[in-house]
Amino acid sequence: MNETWCVASVLQSGGIGGFYWLAQASPQPVQTDTGTTGIAPYFDQVGAFLPSLLGALAVLIVGWLIAAIVASVVRGLLNKTNVDRRLAGWVTGQPEEAQSWPVEKWISATVFWIIMAFVIVAFLNALNLQTVSAPLNSFLQQIFSYLPRLGAAALLLLLAWALATVAKLILTRGLSRFNLDDRLAAQTGERSPFLLSEALGNVIYWFIFLFFLPIILDVLALGGPLLPVQNLLNDILTFLPNIIYAIVIGAVGWLIARIVRGIVTNLLAAMGTNQLGVRVGLTQATGGLSLSALIGTIVYVLILIPTAIAALNALQIEAISAPATSMLQDILLALPRIFTAALILVLFYVIGRFVADLVANILTSVGFNNIFNWLGFAQPTTYPTAPPPTTPPPTTPSDIPPVSGPQTVVQPPTPARRTPSEIAGIIVLVGIILLGAVAATEVLGFAVLTAIVNGILAVSAQVLSGLIVFGIGLYLANLAYSLIANSGNRQARILGQTARIAIIALVAAMALQQMGIASNIVNLAFGLLVGAIAVAIALAFGLGGRDIAAEELRDWLSSFKRER
Numbered sequence: 001m002n003e004t005w006c007v008a009s010v011l012q013s014g015g016i017g018g019f020y021w022l023a024q025a026s027p028q029p030v031q032t033d034t035g036t037t038g039i040a041p042y043f044d045q046v047g048a049f050l051p052s053l054l055g056a057l058a059v060l061i062v063g064w065l066i067a068a069i070v071a072s073v074v075r076g077l078l079n080k081t082n083v084d085r086r087l088a089g090w091v092t093g094q095p096e097e098a099q100s101w102p103v104e105k106w107i108s109a110t111v112f113w114i115i116m117a118f119v120i121v122a123f124l125n126a127l128n129l130q131t132v133s134a135p136l137n138s139f140l141q142q143i144f145s146y147l148p149r150l151g152a153a154a155l156l157l158l159l160a161w162a163l164a165t166v167a168k169l170i171l172t173r174g175l176s177r178f179n180l181d182d183r184l185a186a187q188t189g190e191r192s193p194f195l196l197s198e199a200l201g202n203v204i205y206w207f208i209f210l211f212f213l214p215i216i217l218d219v220l221a222l223g224g225p226l227l228p229v230q231n232l233l234n235d236i237l238t239f240l241p242n243i244i245y246a247i248v249i250g251a252v253g254w255l256i257a258r259i260v261r262g263i264v265t266n267l268l269a270a271m272g273t274n275q276l277g278v279r280v281g282l283t284q285a286t287g288g289l290s291l292s293a294l295i296g297t298i299v300y301v302l303i304l305i306p307t308a309i310a311a312l313n314a315l316q317i318e319a320i321s322a323p324a325t326s327m328l329q330d331i332l333l334a335l336p337r338i339f340t341a342a343l344i345l346v347l348f349y350v351i352g353r354f355v356a357d358l359v360a361n362i363l364t365s366v367g368f369n370n371i372f373n374w375l376g377f378a379q380p381t382t383y384p385t386a387p388p389p390t391t392p393p394p395t396t397p398s399d400i401p402p403v404s405g406p407q408t409v410v411q412p413p414t415p416a417r418r419t420p421s422e423i424a425g426i427i428v429l430v431g432i433i434l435l436g437a438v439a440a441t442e443v444l445g446f447a448v449l450t451a452i453v454n455g456i457l458a459v460s461a462q463v464l465s466g467l468i469v470f471g472i473g474l475y476l477a478n479l480a481y482s483l484i485a486n487s488g489n490r491q492a493r494i495l496g497q498t499a500r501i502a503i504i505a506l507v508a509a510m511a512l513q514q515m516g517i518a519s520n521i522v523n524l525a526f527g528l529l530v531g532a533i534a535v536a537i538a539l540a541f542g543l544g545g546r547d548i549a550a551e552e553l554r555d556w557l558s559s560f561k562r563e564r
Contacts, residue, residue, distance in 0.1 A: 056126035063119025071112035078104035152219045160212035167208060168201040175200065210236070246314040253307025257300045265296030305332050341440035348436025352429040360425035369419045374475055427464065434460065459516075466515035473507020505529065 117140055124133030175197035214233055217226040268274075269292040276291070289297065309328045312321040363369075418426075434457045441450040477500040484496035509525075 052126060052128065056123050059126050060119060060123045063122065064116065067112045067115035067119060070115060071108040074111050075104050075108035078107060149220050153216045156212055156216050156219060160209050160216075164205040164208040168205040171204055172197045172201040242315050246311040249314055250307060250311040253304060253310070257303035257307065260303060261296040261300040264299050265292050268292035268295055302335070305335075337444050341443045344440045344443065345433070345436050348432055348439070349429075352432035352436075355432060356425035356429040359428050360419075360421045363421035363424055364419070368421050368424065371420050371471075374478070431457075431460065462515050466511040469514050470507055470511035473503060473510070477501075477503035477507070 117136070121133050121137050121140060124130075124136070210233060214226060214230045217229060269290070273292045273295070274290045305328055309325050309332075312325050312328075315321055434453060437453045438450060438457065441453055480503055481496040481500040484499055485493050489495070
């Protein structure tokens with residue numbers, strides 16, 4: 001009786017595989033083995049469930065094989081036709097970078113798991129497990145009900161790609177006809193030009209995708225991501241006219257600035273401005289700008305500054321345009337003062353060159369180049385600069401055999417040293433330029449810089465006056481030595497050398513005091529030196545001439561007594 005209730009409880013629970021068995025009490029023959037009677041229903045249940053289990057396993061295995069074969073076929077087709085790379089290129093807009101995207105693996109894996117989802121549902125249905133298969137079947141129904149939306153989104157994406165590709169192609173081809181990239185490369189001087197046309201094409205390409213993105217999200221019923229994207233697109237479309245307006249202003253201003261720069265540069269070059277700059281000493285360095293090109297560049301910058309101000313104002317972004325516009329306006333207001341200061345410096349430089357040449361010529365005519373001889377120094381030797389060869393060396397081989405033995409090595413010409421007159425002219429030029437720098441800094445309104453230049457000018461004047469005092473003292477010392485040495489006295493050279501040393505010491509102290517270098521220390525040292533020399537002379541005369549002084553004193557006393 002207990003076995004009967006156990007079988008009934010198993011039957012009521014659903015059994016294995018969902019096959020429900022009838023639960024009823026079986027008759028019990030009198031002469032039947034109770035062990036055999038209890039096991040027989042289980043074998044009947046297993047025999048009835050075994051075909052369903054084998055069929056479900058067959059469905060699972062066959063479905064898995066079909067999914068694997070179909071996925072392998074899809075992957076092979078994608079590898080042969082390069083559709084995956086083209087698809088990645090369509091999405092990224094850069095076909096050459098699409099090889100790093102394993103699209104064929106992703107598509108084949110997607111196909112495999114879609115087929116396997118159906119196989120799993122069929123497997124569960126074969127086992128009559130509706131409780132397990134129902135959620136999965138509902139999930140697949142939702143996926144297939146969503147497929148029309150995916151198809152519509154794919155069509156919209158394909159349309160966006162087509163429009164973006166056509167727009168990018170038209171823009172890049174149109175800009176390439178104007179050789180815009182080559183012109184920019186010529187302006188920048190770079191070996192690899194910046195492809196502006198390609199960059200603008202990519203901007204248009206992705207902007208069209210961005211324009212289609214809200215529509216695609218709406219078709220896919222993705223309300224969460226749709227709202228931020230829609231707001232972003234609205235902001236971009238609202239701000240886009242300002243950007244285009246600013247770009248147009250900048251492009252037109254840049255074009256006008258380039259044209260005006262070319263006109264000014266060529267006009268000044270035709271008028272001989274470069275030769276005038278060479279005359280006043282403004283030589284062009286290797287790879288540098290000539291005077292006409294420099295003035296043209298200044299005009300170019302003057303046109304670009306108001307253009308940049310207008311472009312920033314067109315953007316209507318106060319956080320960016322307000323500081324930048326204020327800075328550019330300050331620069332624009334400071335430009336007249338800067339140009340005035342530069343003109344003052346140029347004018348003083350021209351005047352300084354003229355005065356320096358005049359001073360050098362006058363000093364040369366009066367024999368100032370012999371100042372080293374006047375001061376008692378050896379005259380430095382000047383080497384003339386060798387002129388450059390006028391004829392090029394022969395390029396054809398000569399029939400004369402080479403000379404054997406030691407050969408003369410041609411030394412490079414020694415650069416000529418500047419004469420004292422030229423050095424004096426340079427000093428005059430530097431002084432005049434410093435005076436111009438003082439005036440220029442006052443025009444600029446830089447009080448600190450003006451004070452610094454004034455200080456440099458004052459110190460330079462003190463140093464120059466001290467050198468002049470020392471030079472005059474050296475001349476007087478040598479003159480005194482010459483006069484005393486030529487007097488004919490036996491001790492004339494010693495006395496002359498003593499006089500020269502004394503004069504040099506005196507003028508050295510005067511020169512240092514004139515330069516303002518430790519005036520108190522110089523005065524104290526000079527006083528101590530003179531006092532020490534006086535004391536030494538007094539002691540030497542007193543101790544060395546004591547006997548002579550006593551004898552002379554006796555003579556004076558004896559003569560005084562005789563007179564009385």
